[in-house]
Amino acid sequence: MLSDFCTMIIIQTKEINMKKIFTVAVLAVMSVYGFSQTQKLDSLKESIENHQGKLNALDERVLVNESDLAKLNKIKVSGYIQSQWEYYGKDLVKTNEPTNTFYIRRARIKFTYEPADGVKFVLQPDFSTGNLSLKDAYAIVNIPKLNGWTIWAGQFNRPDYEVEYSSSSRETLERSRLIRAIYPGEREVGAKLEYSGTNVPVTFQLMAMNGNFTGANAKDVDSKKDIMARFVYSAKMPSAGLGIDFGVNGYFGGNRAKTNKYVNESNGTLDSVKVGDYLKKQWFGGEIRIYADVLGGLALKGEYIAGTNSTPSIIAASSTMAQLKASPNTVRNFSGYYLYFVKNLGLKHQFVAKYDFYDPNTKLSGDAAKSEIWYKTFTLAWQYYLNDNIRISAQYEMPQNEKNASIKNIAGTSNVQLNDNTFSVRVQAKF
Amino acid sequence: MKINKIFSIMLIAASMATATAFSQAKITVKGSDTMVILAQRWAELYMKSNPSATIQVTGGGSGVGITALINGTTDICNASRPMKQTEIEKLKARYNTLGVQIPCAKDGVTIFLNEANKVEALTLKQLSDIYTGKIRNWKEVGGNDAEIRLYGRENSSGTYTYFHDEVVKADYAASVESLPGTAAVVNAVKKDVNGIGYGGAAYAVGVKHAKVKKDANATAYLPTAESIGKGEYPITRFLYMYLRNRPSGETKKYVDWILSSEGQMIVTEVGYFPVK
Numbered sequence: 001m002l003s004d005f006c007t008m009i010i011i012q013t014k015e016i017n018m019k020k021i022f023t024v025a026v027l028a029v030m031s032v033y034g035f036s037q038t039q040k041l042d043s044l045k046e047s048i049e050n051h052q053g054k055l056n057a058l059d060e061r062v063l064v065n066e067s068d069l070a071k072l073n074k075i076k077v078s079g080y081i082q083s084q085w086e087y088y089g090k091d092l093v094k095t096n097e098p099t100n101t102f103y104i105r106r107a108r109i110k111f112t113y114e115p116a117d118g119v120k121f122v123l124q125p126d127f128s129t130g131n132l133s134l135k136d137a138y139a140i141v142n143i144p145k146l147n148g149w150t151i152w153a154g155q156f157n158r159p160d161y162e163v164e165y166s167s168s169s170r171e172t173l174e175r176s177r178l179i180r181a182i183y184p185g186e187r188e189v190g191a192k193l194e195y196s197g198t199n200v201p202v203t204f205q206l207m208a209m210n211g212n213f214t215g216a217n218a219k220d221v222d223s224k225k226d227i228m229a230r231f232v233y234s235a236k237m238p239s240a241g242l243g244i245d246f247g248v249n250g251y252f253g254g255n256r257a258k259t260n261k262y263v264n265e266s267n268g269t270l271d272s273v274k275v276g277d278y279l280k281k282q283w284f285g286g287e288i289r290i291y292a293d294v295l296g297g298l299a300l301k302g303e304y305i306a307g308t309n310s311t312p313s314i315i316a317a318s319s320t321m322a323q324l325k326a327s328p329n330t331v332r333n334f335s336g337y338y339l340y341f342v343k344n345l346g347l348k349h350q351f352v353a354k355y356d357f358y359d360p361n362t363k364l365s366g367d368a369a370k371s372e373i374w375y376k377t378f379t380l381a382w383q384y385y386l387n388d389n390i391r392i393s394a395q396y397e398m399p400q401n402e403k404n405a406s407i408k409n410i411a412g413t414s415n416v417q418l419n420d421n422t423f424s425v426r427v428q429a430k431f
Numbered sequence: 432m433k434i435n436k437i438f439s440i441m442l443i444a445a446s447m448a449t450a451t452a453f454s455q456a457k458i459t460v461k462g463s464d465t466m467v468i469l470a471q472r473w474a475e476l477y478m479k480s481n482p483s484a485t486i487q488v489t490g491g492g493s494g495v496g497i498t499a500l501i502n503g504t505t506d507i508c509n510a511s512r513p514m515k516q517t518e519i520e521k522l523k524a525r526y527n528t529l530g531v532q533i534p535c536a537k538d539g540v541t542i543f544l545n546e547a548n549k550v551e552a553l554t555l556k557q558l559s560d561i562y563t564g565k566i567r568n569w570k571e572v573g574g575n576d577a578e579i580r581l582y583g584r585e586n587s588s589g590t591y592t593y594f595h596d597e598v599v600k601a602d603y604a605a606s607v608e609s610l611p612g613t614a615a616v617v618n619a620v621k622k623d624v625n626g627i628g629y630g631g632a633a634y635a636v637g638v639k640h641a642k643v644k645k646d647a648n649a650t651a652y653l654p655t656a657e658s659i660g661k662g663e664y665p666i667t668r669f670l671y672m673y674l675r676n677r678p679s680g681e682t683k684k685y686v687d688w689i690l691s692s693e694g695q696m697i698v699t700e701v702g703y704f705p706v707k
Contacts, residue, residue, distance in 0.1 A: 116602065117602040117603075118602070165524070169525065196516055196517075201516075236529060238529075241528070241676075243523070243529040291523055291528055291529055293528045293529075293531075293676050293677050296528075297526040297527030297528040297675075297676065299523075299527035344526050344527050388503070388504070
C-alpha cells in the first residue's frame with residue numbers, strides 16, 4: 001500500500017517535472033521563434049519599403065513616359081509615293097529621246113501636329129525625282145464659339161474642288177488642263193476663312209493671297225492681294241441614294257504692269273496702260289457633283305470656269321520701245337471645263353472616263369491663235385485598290401488639239417492632229 | 432489600233448471586276464464600344480435563326496469603325512454619333528457614295544455618379560463647366576466639399592465626340608481620365624466617391640444616375656424609356672449603323688431583322704431604347 005503510494009508520488013513528481021521541462025522548452029522555442037519572427041517582420045518591412053520606393057520611382061518614370069507619349073500622339077505622319085511608267089505618243093518625243101520612262105511622280109510626307117483641340121499645324125515636303133519642294137506649310141485654328149469656322153494661314157491649296165482634291169485620291173493621274181493653267185502649283189501663300197457646316201450642309205471659303213505663286217515660294221510682287229471665294233451646298237437624298245454638291249467660285253485679282261506699258265489684248269491688238277496699273281485677273285466658275293448609289297458608287301463631277309487672266313511682262317524698263325512691244329504684258333479671255341464619270345465596281349475596282357476642255361484665248365482661233373490653241377482631252381482610267389495602302393492605276397490620255405499653221409508635228413507638218421497620247425501605269429503606296 | 436487594244440483591255444478588266452465585285456461570304460461589324468454588347472446580342476440571335484450567316488462583331492470605338500468602313504475592312508460600322516462631313520467626304524472620294532445611315536436604337540447618355548454622392552441633378556451648363564474644369568468642387572453643384580474627379584472616354588469614341596459636341600461644347604479639361612470603354616468608366620466611378628463619368632445607358636449598373644436638366648429652371652429627367660421616347664431627356668441620341676452602299680443580300684436581310692420588332696426587342700433587353 002505504502003509502496004503503491006510512494007510509486008504514485010514518484011510518478012506525479014515525474015509528471016510535474018516533465019510538464020516543467022515541456023513548458024520551459026515551449027517557452028524557449030517560442031522565444032527563439034518570436035525573435036526570429038520579429039527579425040523576419042523587420043526584414044519584410046524593410047523589403048516592402050524598398051519595393052515601395054522602387055514602385056514610386058517606376059510610377060514617376062511611367063508618368064514622364066506617358067507625358068512624352070501624349071506629346072508624340074499629337075504628331076501624325078502620313079504620306080504617299082507614286083511610282084509611274086509612261087509611254088508617250090510620237091509627237092511628244094524629240095529625235096533620239098526616250099519613248100517611255102519610269103519616274104517618281106510624287107513622294108510626300110505630311111506632318112500634322114495638333115497641340116490642342118482646334119489647333120493644327122501641317123508641313124508637307126515633296127521629294128519626287130529631281131525635286132525637293134515645300135508643298136504645304138500652314139496652321140489651322142478653330143474660331144472659338146463659332147462652331148465650324150476655321151482660319152488658315154500659310155501656304156496651302158487654293159479653294160477649288162480639283163485643286164483641293166488630293167492626288168492620292170483623284171481618279172485620274174493629273175488635274176485638268178484648265179486647272180493646271182490657272183492655278184499653277186495648286187498652292188498659294190495667304191490666309192483663308194472657312195466654314196464647314198456640321199448641321200448646315202454648306203462650305204464657304206474666302207482666301208486672300210499674294211496671287212503670283214507658280215510652284216516656288218514667292219513673296220508678293222505688288223501690294224494688292226488677290227481674293228478667292230467659293231460656296232458649295234451639299235444636298236442629300238438618302239432614300240434615293242443620291243447626293244448633289246453644287247456651288248460657285250470666283251477669283252478677283254490682278255497683275256501690276258511693273259516695267260512695260262504695252263499690253264497684248266485677247267484679240268491680238270497691242271494697247272498701252274500706265275506703268276503701275278493693274279491688269280485684270282478675274283474669273284467665275286460653277287461646279288456640280290452628283291453621287292448615286294447604283295450597284296455601287298457612281299459619280300458625275302464637273303466644273304466650268306471662264307474669265308480673264310493676265311501675265312505681267314518681265315522685260316527691263318530700260319529696254320527699247322521695240323523690245324517692250326515684242327514682250328508686252330498679256331491679257332487673255334479664257335474658258336474651260338472638266339467632266340468626270342466614275343463608277344466603282346465592288347471594293348477594289350474603279351472605272352473612270354474624263355473629258356476636259358481648255359481654250360487659253362477665246363477671242364482668237366485658227367492661225368491667229370498661234371500657240372494659244374484649245375485642247376480637248378479624253379481620258380480613260382482604271383484603278384485597282386489592292387489594299388488600304390496600295391493603289392494601281394492605268395490611264396490612257398488622248399488630247400485633241402486645235403489645228404493651225406503654228407502647230408507642227410515631229411515631222412514638221414502643220415495643221416495636224418498631234419500624236420500626243422500618253423499611256424501611264426502608276427503604283428501608289430499610301431501610309 | 433493602239434487605243435482600241437487598250438480600251439479592250441480596260442473593258443475586260445472592268446467585266447472581271449464586276450463579276451467578282453458582289454461576292455460576300457460573311458458580314459463584319461465594327462465600331463462603337465457603346466453598341467458592342469447590343470451588336471453581339473443581335474449577331475448571336477440572328478445566327479441562331481440563320482445558321483448559314485456568319486456575323487463577326489468587334490468594337491474599338493465609332494472612329495475606328497468609320498475608318499474601317501472607309502478603308503473597306505468592315506461591311507457595317509456601328510457609331511454612337513453621326514458621321515462627320517470630313518468622313519463623308521472620304522467615303523465620297525473612295526467609293527463615290529455618301530454612305531447609308533441607319534438609326535437602329537436610341538440611347539440616353541447617362542451621367543454616372545458614385546452611390547455615396549448626394550448630388551441628384553445637374554444642368555447641361557453645369558456638366559459643361561465640370562468637364563471643362565470650370566467647376567472643380569462638388570459643393571459648387573450642391574455636393575460635399577470635395578474635388579471632382581473626371582472620367583471619360585478616349586477620343587476615338589463616338590460617345591466622347593457626342594458628349595463634346597452636344598454637352599461640353601469646348602475643350603475637355605486636361606484632368607479628364609480617358610478610359611477604354613463605358614464599362615471602365617462605370618467601374619472607376621463605382622470605386623471613386625468623388626468621381627463622375629458618362630456613357631451609354633446599358634452599362635450603368637452599380638452607380639447612381641444623375642438627373643439632367645436643360646437649364647436651372649427646367650425639369651430634371653433620368654434616362655428612362657419614357658423620357659427618351661418623348662425626347663425629354665436632354666442628352667438623347669440615336670445609335671447608328673453605317674454602310675457604304677444601300678444594303679443587299681444577306682446584309683439587307685440582317686439590317687431588316689434588326690429594325691424588325693424582334694430586333695428592336697433586343698434593344699430594350701440590352702438596356703437601350705427602340706427607334707420606333
